[in-house]
Amino acid sequence: MCKTVNLARARGMCAGVDRAIKIVNLALDKYGTDKVYVLHEVVHNKHVVEYLRKKGAHFVDSFEEISSPKDKILIFSAHGVGIETFNKAKELEFKIIDATCPVVSGIHRKMNKAGINGLDAVVIGHKGHQEVVGTVGQYIGDRNKVHVVLTPEDVAQLSIDPDNSFFATQTTLSIDETAITIQALKQKYPSIVGPKDNDTCRATQVRQNAVKQIAAVSDVVIIAGSKNSSNSNRLKEVSESQGIQAYLVDDSSQIDPMWFKDANSVGLSAGASAPEYVIEEILSFLNTLGFITVVECGDELKEKTFPLKEDLI
Ligand code: SF4
Incomplete structure (x- = not known):
């Protein structure tokens, strides 16, 4: 019997990730491999980080790891940073290149x-996620006035000024779960101001909708993406919330064929930081297991692009 792969049309790299990778590549071309440093992983994907590291980019988690900052190029990742981090980098006289996704920068301005x-x-x-750390760090003023929550239970514990409050969300959350938390927040604080629905980006929304569509017609779902990728984890959870077991893998080397022992169809998608060649590699692997037919499912991916300003690099 011919087994099927249901491949999500709306999958893989988003415009913000594409832009951040281009920035690192252009910086390496312009300044050479010994000068370019990236604070944290530029995007949360093992393959992308390995590729850029091999090309000569240095990934660090603190400024202390970089000697002679004045001669160095410092790139902030797509997740963004807080004001103090930005100011410290300036004080140390790095040449700063900001690869923060424009969607995240928009949220930063609202926090300011x-x-x-x-x-x-x-x-x-998610407390501790780079994007959340950066967004909190963009609040100008007393940081005791900033609270990170995730669930309605967290909202129940909150105590804020009901008449002078604001909310923002991480861009890569589960749309359905975030809606429940926002509902709890608005019920408790009807005057709170914030986005009309939430700040999850369009890239997150269309990829989650696509996973719902493939989960509806598949026995098992595979998501290509790294374990530390927020949006990839959410895609896995979206499938599981539809009752379909899902696995998050960097590539086919992490796939166990036993996952498909009773499956006639596999759904396949990729997180917003996963390169397309990983999807192709997984498709080839699934082909060897008898999943020969590939059916593209769901809406077209109409990805917008975030242009680079000429003087950015
Ligand atoms: S997932 Fe959304 S917010 Fe994150 S980099 Fe992509 S477009 Fe930007």
């Missing part, structure tokens, strides 16, 4: 404003 206006701020997201 919330701080200037003295509002209590609620960030819905």
Whole structure:
């Protein structure tokens, strides 16, 4: 019997990730391999980071790891950084190149404003994730007024000024779960201001919808993406919330053929930081297991691009 792969049309790299990778590549071309440093992983994908490291980029988690900052290029990752990190880099006289995704930068501007206006701020997201750390760090003012929550239970514990409060969300959360948390927040604080729905980006939304579509017609779902990738983990959870077992893998070397022993169809998608060649490699692997027919499912991916300013690099 011919087995099927249901391949999500809306999958893989988003415009923000593409832009960040281009920035590192251009910086390496312009400044040479001994000068380019990236604070944290530029995007959360093992293959992308390995490729850029091999090309000569240095990935660091602190400024202390970089000697002679004045001669060095420092790139901030797509997840963004807080104000203090930015100012410290300036003080050390790095040449700074900001690869923060423009969607994240938009949220930063709203946080700046919330701080200037003295509002209590609620960030819905995963504590400790680079993007959330950066967003919290963009609050101008007393950081005790910033609270990170994830679930309605967290909202129940909150105590903020009901008449002067603001919320933002991480861009890569589960849309369905975030809606429940925002509902709890608005019920408790009806005057809280924030985005109309949430700050999850369009790239996150279309990829989650596509996984719902492939999960509806598949026995098992595979998501290509790294374990530390927030949006990839959410894609896995979206499938599981539809009752379909899903696995998150960097590539086919992490796939166990036993996952498919009773399966006639496999759904396949990729997180917003996963390169397309990983999908092709997984398709070839699935082919060797008898999953010969590939059916593209769901809506077309109409990805917008984030252009680079000429003087950025
Ligand atoms: S997932 Fe969304 S916010 Fe994150 S880099 Fe991509 S477009 Fe930007």
